[in-house]
Amino acid sequence: MEAPSTPSKSRNPNKFQSSSSSSSHHHSAMARKSSLVKQTIVCSACFVLVLYAFFNTFLHPTDSPPSPLFPDGVVRDDVFVGSTAASKVKVFMYDLPRQFTVGIIEGHARARGSSDFSKSRYPGHQHMGEWYLFADLNRTEEERVGSPVVRVYDPEEADLFFVPVFSSLSLIVNTNRPGADQAYSDEKMQDELVQWLEQQVYWRRNSGRDHVIAAGDPNALYRVMDQVKNSVLLLSDFGRVRPDQGSLIKDLIIPYAHRINSYTGELGVEKRNTLLFFMGNRYRKDGGKIRDLLFQMLETEDDVIIKHGTQSRENRRAATRGMHTSKFCLNPAGDTPSACRLFDAIVSLCVPVIVSDSIELPFEDVIDYKKIAIFVGTKASLRPGYLASLLRGVSTERILEFQKELKQVSHYFEYGEPNGAVNEIWRQVSQKLPLIKLMINRDKRLIKRDLSEPDCSCLCTNKTGFVTSI
Amino acid sequence: MEAPSTPSKSRNPNKFQSSSSSSSHHHSAMARKSSLVKQTIVCSACFVLVLYAFFNTFLHPTDSPPSPLFPDGVVRDDVFVGSTAASKVKVFMYDLPRQFTVGIIEGHARARGSSDFSKSRYPGHQHMGEWYLFADLNRTEEERVGSPVVRVYDPEEADLFFVPVFSSLSLIVNTNRPGADQAYSDEKMQDELVQWLEQQVYWRRNSGRDHVIAAGDPNALYRVMDQVKNSVLLLSDFGRVRPDQGSLIKDLIIPYAHRINSYTGELGVEKRNTLLFFMGNRYRKDGGKIRDLLFQMLETEDDVIIKHGTQSRENRRAATRGMHTSKFCLNPAGDTPSACRLFDAIVSLCVPVIVSDSIELPFEDVIDYKKIAIFVGTKASLRPGYLASLLRGVSTERILEFQKELKQVSHYFEYGEPNGAVNEIWRQVSQKLPLIKLMINRDKRLIKRDLSEPDCSCLCTNKTGFVTSI
Numbered sequence: 001m002e003a004p005s006t007p008s009k010s011r012n013p014n015k016f017q018s019s020s021s022s023s024s025h026h027h028s029a030m031a032r033k034s035s036l037v038k039q040t041i042v043c044s045a046c047f048v049l050v051l052y053a054f055f056n057t058f059l060h061p062t063d064s065p066p067s068p069l070f071p072d073g074v075v076r077d078d079v080f081v082g083s084t085a086a087s088k089v090k091v092f093m094y095d096l097p098r099q100f101t102v103g104i105i106e107g108h109a110r111a112r113g114s115s116d117f118s119k120s121r122y123p124g125h126q127h128m129g130e131w132y133l134f135a136d137l138n139r140t141e142e143e144r145v146g147s148p149v150v151r152v153y154d155p156e157e158a159d160l161f162f163v164p165v166f167s168s169l170s171l172i173v174n175t176n177r178p179g180a181d182q183a184y185s186d187e188k189m190q191d192e193l194v195q196w197l198e199q200q201v202y203w204r205r206n207s208g209r210d211h212v213i214a215a216g217d218p219n220a221l222y223r224v225m226d227q228v229k230n231s232v233l234l235l236s237d238f239g240r241v242r243p244d245q246g247s248l249i250k251d252l253i254i255p256y257a258h259r260i261n262s263y264t265g266e267l268g269v270e271k272r273n274t275l276l277f278f279m280g281n282r283y284r285k286d287g288g289k290i291r292d293l294l295f296q297m298l299e300t301e302d303d304v305i306i307k308h309g310t311q312s313r314e315n316r317r318a319a320t321r322g323m324h325t326s327k328f329c330l331n332p333a334g335d336t337p338s339a340c341r342l343f344d345a346i347v348s349l350c351v352p353v354i355v356s357d358s359i360e361l362p363f364e365d366v367i368d369y370k371k372i373a374i375f376v377g378t379k380a381s382l383r384p385g386y387l388a389s390l391l392r393g394v395s396t397e398r399i400l401e402f403q404k405e406l407k408q409v410s411h412y413f414e415y416g417e418p419n420g421a422v423n424e425i426w427r428q429v430s431q432k433l434p435l436i437k438l439m440i441n442r443d444k445r446l447i448k449r450d451l452s453e454p455d456c457s458c459l460c461t462n463k464t465g466f467v468t469s470i
Numbered sequence: 471m472e473a474p475s476t477p478s479k480s481r482n483p484n485k486f487q488s489s490s491s492s493s494s495h496h497h498s499a500m501a502r503k504s505s506l507v508k509q510t511i512v513c514s515a516c517f518v519l520v521l522y523a524f525f526n527t528f529l530h531p532t533d534s535p536p537s538p539l540f541p542d543g544v545v546r547d548d549v550f551v552g553s554t555a556a557s558k559v560k561v562f563m564y565d566l567p568r569q570f571t572v573g574i575i576e577g578h579a580r581a582r583g584s585s586d587f588s589k590s591r592y593p594g595h596q597h598m599g600e601w602y603l604f605a606d607l608n609r610t611e612e613e614r615v616g617s618p619v620v621r622v623y624d625p626e627e628a629d630l631f632f633v634p635v636f637s638s639l640s641l642i643v644n645t646n647r648p649g650a651d652q653a654y655s656d657e658k659m660q661d662e663l664v665q666w667l668e669q670q671v672y673w674r675r676n677s678g679r680d681h682v683i684a685a686g687d688p689n690a691l692y693r694v695m696d697q698v699k700n701s702v703l704l705l706s707d708f709g710r711v712r713p714d715q716g717s718l719i720k721d722l723i724i725p726y727a728h729r730i731n732s733y734t735g736e737l738g739v740e741k742r743n744t745l746l747f748f749m750g751n752r753y754r755k756d757g758g759k760i761r762d763l764l765f766q767m768l769e770t771e772d773d774v775i776i777k778h779g780t781q782s783r784e785n786r787r788a789a790t791r792g793m794h795t796s797k798f799c800l801n802p803a804g805d806t807p808s809a810c811r812l813f814d815a816i817v818s819l820c821v822p823v824i825v826s827d828s829i830e831l832p833f834e835d836v837i838d839y840k841k842i843a844i845f846v847g848t849k850a851s852l853r854p855g856y857l858a859s860l861l862r863g864v865s866t867e868r869i870l871e872f873q874k875e876l877k878q879v880s881h882y883f884e885y886g887e888p889n890g891a892v893n894e895i896w897r898q899v900s901q902k903l904p905l906i907k908l909m910i911n912r913d914k915r916l917i918k919r920d921l922s923e924p925d926c927s928c929l930c931t932n933k934t935g936f937v938t939s940i
Contacts, residue, residue, distance in 0.1 A: 364911045367911070369915050438835040444838065445840045456930035
């Protein structure tokens with residue numbers, strides 16, 4: 001995957017400042033239409049309509065329905081909602097000191113031996129969602145097509161505050177660089193970020209509740225999680241945060257950036273001869289211990305490919321081939337319940353088989369994952385022969401249904417597309433605003449109480465769950 | 471307060487089918503404005519504007535910004551959101567068996583000796599919000615001005631399902647009627663309601679998660695709360711529900727219907743010579759025990775009126791006089807943390823002094839209650855002399871600020887107004903839809919797990935709270 005334009009370019013919000021093109025568009029539209037108008041104007045009855053249109057447009061107060069000539073209700077309804085309840089959410093992006101943004105990109109390049117930082121780009125990796133959000137808000141509003149939020153430059157106007165720290169990149173600056181310059185410290189970055197935030201008046205105002213911070217890597221910001229836990233955190237899962245630090249209510253599960261190419265071919269199983277494919281790290285901690293057990297069990301199956309492999313360009317090519325030519329893709333838990341492989345499988349139209357009992361999934365209000373994936377309980381998945389025979393029993397017709405649904409939702413997982421992950425993340429964050437405002441107002445008037453338990457409001461499931469979703 | 475039109479009338483959604491009145495309004499407005507137009511039209515430059523306005527109004531496609539004459543961006547943004555993301559939420563209202571709606575009104579009338587039910591109206595009482603919601607959805611869409619939801623008649627189209635049971639009225643059918651016909655049983659009604667719901671395919675589909683049920687009285691539906699706890703409950707407080715039955719996340723705090731008249735006079739303290747006013751039941755259970763203690767302490771203060779009194783027409787008149795002529799109104803907890811008196815105080819522009827540590831308040835995302843009320847901790851309020859001297863110390867200027875804010879938000883507490891409580895309740899319910907959908911989708915794919923604690927997502931406050939908000 002190609003990283004988008006260089007940060008130094010995109011950081012200038014005024015890159016395409018004037019919108020003269022759109023106003024000249026208006027004028028030519030006017031010219032085109034006025035000839036039409038001349039033909040119409042002959043009849044005097046039309047003139048009355050013109051008068052009507054005139055005061056309609058000029059004399060009506062702006063808060064009245066703008067188009068009483070279309071009284072079917074639809075236009076009026078939408079306009080009403082638009083002009084009162086659903087104005088776009090206003091986001092202020094901090095102009096962070098560069099040590100929290102571009103400085104981290106440079107640190108990453110330096111650790112890899114670079115000395116010319118003018119060519120440094122944000123490097124492609126699975127948690128680069130943080131980059132796309134930063135880049136998005138650095139575009140002009142004209143370029144931010146279909147975005148549910150608008151960037152504002154006056155914090156007083158803002159509904160929400162975005163802290164564009166590259167927290168996940170910071171974590172891997174020194175990864176796999178044992179001999180590299182250890183000048184960069186992620187822990188130091190975290191501490192300094194919190195110090196900086198605590199000096200900001202808008203952070204202090206509501207203890208960070210109306211702030212949005214990306215921490216895609218399950219280990220990102222781990223050291224200061226307690227200091228930033230009031231914010232809306234953009235997370236991959238809740239594997240490394242406590243229930244009082246992160247939750248489905250307050251935070252947002254965001255997709256990993258997929259690391260293999262999207263499948264652009266036809267739906268179908270003709271070219272997908274492998275039943276089940278997995279390539280990745282065989283040995284993982286915690287919930288990921290299941291991987292080795294699955295390897296032992298599935299290695300002997302003829303139509304299953306299960307291979308150990310770490311992240312590398314070559315392995316990515318092999319994984320692409322495998323995912324594009326398999327009916328099902330195995331997605332066991334990693335060190336935490338989520339893993340980037342799920343999103344690779346989705347854009348490969350390779351039906352995900354999820355073996356990760358505590359997984360939480362992005363955008364689950366708009367995506368019914370039961371329609372695009374098969375969930376299998378960890379215990380059940382380890383019964384000898386169970387998994388392979390379960391999948392062999394899925395009809396071609398059913399696989400095609402899965403593929404169709406996968407194709408329909410795959411745009412949600414494309415960070416680079418206009419109708420993709422970035423806009424959906426902002427939409428989901430916007431939906432949290434009423435609860436954020438409620439909690440902010442409520443905090444202001446809370447009376448000191450002797451509570452035996454923390455003061456929490458919860459949403460619980462009463463479902464006991466299944467063994468498999470199919 | 472006058473109850474609105476009879477239920478039998480209002481149940482017909484086509485009562486006022488044609489909106490000819492509104493179109494004739496347009497014509498007279500047209501006549502009034504056309505003379506203005508004649509004066510303006512002399513200059514030929516204006517004629518060009520007329521032409522522009524003409525094609526603007528008639529030739530623009532409906533999905534384009536309706537008013538390019540105001541190119542400041544605001545209109546365009548709003549329209550965009552309106553026509554794509556924020557379409558109105560669709561609500562299906564069940565046509566319940568009459569024993570859950572009109573039958574309860576008749577039962578109430580029968581217990582009071584009536585035999586002619588054709589004249590029975592829903593009786594005015596503090597939890598009559600349930601009536602206004604039912605009446606609202608029985609109006610035509612043309613009449614439901616500014617509503618954020620649209621009623622649909624096909625359940626397949628619905629986002630949410632409204633169960634218009636008169637659960638609070640049911641509770642008081644036999645109240646204060648010891649000699650009355652005990653044929654009516656609220657408990658039987660509750661049991662039968664659940665039996666009926668459990669036969670409905672749309673209730674079973676998501677275990678009631680996408681259903682909305684009013685239970686304004688803290689005791690309403692108490693017997694079947696566990697069976698309806700998945701639904702969005704419209705409650706006055708959480709005093710009688712367990713944390714797994716009700717929460718700020720899942721449910722909605724709705725206002726009591728105020729029982730005394732709104733104050734329509736000028737802002738100011740000239741005619742408000744009483745410092746602090748309270749009239750209500752001196753003796754209450756649980757948190758309400760504080761009332762007797764407050765009586766003992768405040769009875770001796772010269773500029774405080776604190777009187778025992780139960781609900782009656784005469785007492786309501788006295789309370790109206792008192793609230794309209796006092797600077798502050800005392801709102802201690804009742805049997806549960808909430809009480810109708812708060813809403814009487816708000817519409818009286820009598821600054822509420824809330825002594826109820828666990829109170830939850832309606833619409834707190836849009837209302838900053840610290841701006842309209844004074845919160846005092848229960849313990850602090852009982853320190854001798856503390857409360858009266860705290861209030862005497864509030865400047866006239868500050869009281870005026872409170873009154874101004876009260877006036878601005880009072881419409882949220884008017885069930886009978888177009889821009890009032892009903893529309894706000896639907897708006898707030900609509901905001902819960904993303905979380906409802908998320909939980910529905912998540913429930914479908916959950917894997918059986920051995921959890922030591924319930925599977926909950928929570929939002930917590932980290933504030934320790936104040937002694938008083940002023």
